[in-house]
Amino acid sequence: MPHDPALVADTAAWLRKAEEDLAIAEELLKPAKALCGGAVFHCQQAAEKALKAFLVWHDVPFRKTHDLRELGNACIRIEATLKEAIADAIPLTEYAWRFRYPGEPAQPTKREARAALAAARNLYGAIKSRLPKDVKP
Numbered sequence: 001m002p003h004d005p006a007l008v009a010d011t012a013a014w015l016r017k018a019e020e021d022l023a024i025a026e027e028l029l030k031p032a033k034a035l036c037g038g039a040v041f042h043c044q045q046a047a048e049k050a051l052k053a054f055l056v057w058h059d060v061p062f063r064k065t066h067d068l069r070e071l072g073n074a075c076i077r078i079e080a081t082l083k084e085a086i087a088d089a090i091p092l093t094e095y096a097w098r099f100r101y102p103g104e105p106a107q108p109t110k111r112e113a114r115a116a117l118a119a120a121r122n123l124y125g126a127i128k129s130r131l132p133k134d135v136k137p
Helices: 005-028 036-057 068-078 080-096 110-129
Strands: none
Touching: 005 036, 005 110, 036 068, 036 080, 036 110, 068 080, 080 110
């Protein structure tokens, strides 16, 4: 039985946005003087959008939030095997606001940004592998 086209489109749109954030984070880490603050922000955004894609697919409403723990817990209630990937990504939550405004004592290091990218990619892959083929970008 084919899936609801609107549901497929909505889920795929969230996944495409997550992929875009991953690509942006990767690009921001390429220059000789990497833009690590921007990179970690996009890592958080990719993780958030991947979790929201999973919730959209399973018709689970969520409030407007950047809290990866809250979104992740909702996903774990659906699919417990996501627990490890979600746990690794939860620390990215603070990157939704940290380093985005003046006043932070230091920018994240390139090592920290690469770790954030690895966690975001891992979560995205875990989510994507648990969704049907027709929603994957």
